[in-house]
Amino acid sequence: MNVIQRPVVEIKVVKIVEGRTTEKIVNFAKEGILHVKAIKKNAPCKAQVWVYSEDNKQRGNSWTRKDGKPLEYKLLPGSYYAKVQDRTDRSVREIRDIRLQSGKTATVNAAFPVEKKPPAVSRTQEQSAPTVEKPSPKALAAPQAQGLAPGGKGPIMGGAVPLYRDAVVKNSMNMGNGTVVAMESSGSPAEIVSFYKKAMTERGWSVMMEMARDKRATLMLQKDNKQLMLGAKKRGEKTNFSLTLIKK
Numbered sequence: 001m002n003v004i005q006r007p008v009v010e011i012k013v014v015k016i017v018e019g020r021t022t023e024k025i026v027n028f029a030k031e032g033i034l035h036v037k038a039i040k041k042n043a044p045c046k047a048q049v050w051v052y053s054e055d056n057k058q059r060g061n062s063w064t065r066k067d068g069k070p071l072e073y074k075l076l077p078g079s080y081y082a083k084v085q086d087r088t089d090r091s092v093r094e095i096r097d098i099r100l101q102s103g104k105t106a107t108v109n110a111a112f113p114v115e116k117k118p119p120a121v122s123r124t125q126e127q128s129a130p131t132v133e134k135p136s137p138k139a140l141a142a143p144q145a146q147g148l149a150p151g152g153k154g155p156i157m158g159g160a161v162p163l164y165r166d167a168v169v170k171n172s173m174n175m176g177n178g179t180v181v182a183m184e185s186s187g188s189p190a191e192i193v194s195f196y197k198k199a200m201t202e203r204g205w206s207v208m209m210e211m212a213r214d215k216r217a218t219l220m221l222q223k224d225n226k227q228l229m230l231g232a233k234k235r236g237e238k239t240n241f242s243l244t245l246i247k248k
Helices: 123-128 189-201
Strands: 032-040 047-053 058-063 071-075 078-086 092-100 105-112 168-175 178-185 206-212 216-223 226-235 238-247
Touching (some): 032 047, 032 078, 032 092, 047 071, 047 105, 058 071, 078 105, 092 105, 189 216, 189 226, 189 238
Parallel strands (some): 032 105
Antiparallel strands (some): 032 071, 047 058, 047 078, 078 092, 168 178, 206 216, 216 226, 226 238
């Protein structure tokens, strides 16, 4: 994968002498090659890769291959870091201090652990487990059941994430180590992404990926061992969007 980079060389103190030709030669360094692989269960796996230069500018976004052939980036010599996300459980591996030299190849591997299966429940345990009464649909519709403050105007996800200005919570559910909240708003996908990018970076989150188009927008943030993903899609006059908070 060729990444467009435009190096600049500044030539200082050029003296022009009458009747003579002054020549300055600029030599640009040859690109280096970065190979990225993702490994899971001791075998190559498909994962999304973001590559950044040391000034935090994104230099590439692509996917690794399951056939074992490395994802290849051609980059100028320098320091880089990569973020690799497993496509199945969304866990992320961050690889720092990748140093590329002119004309040389550097290879990095992102290794993902095997998901832990929940312990099997014996028949005796099933019989002795207490019976939990299912909440009624009316109770589930209450603001408190959706993780909102009384009146449905406060933050969501236990206060970890603010509620967008006119957003209406449609449903909320827990999935393993994550929480998903689906909402609807009159704001555009780009406006919703901009709101959550500002609100969460002010709380110390870092942006991993951002994309906004006319009818779709995506945002991915990370802080410590937590990851927040937003997906928004315009439908008629309204925008449907969901927030997924994952604790690794």
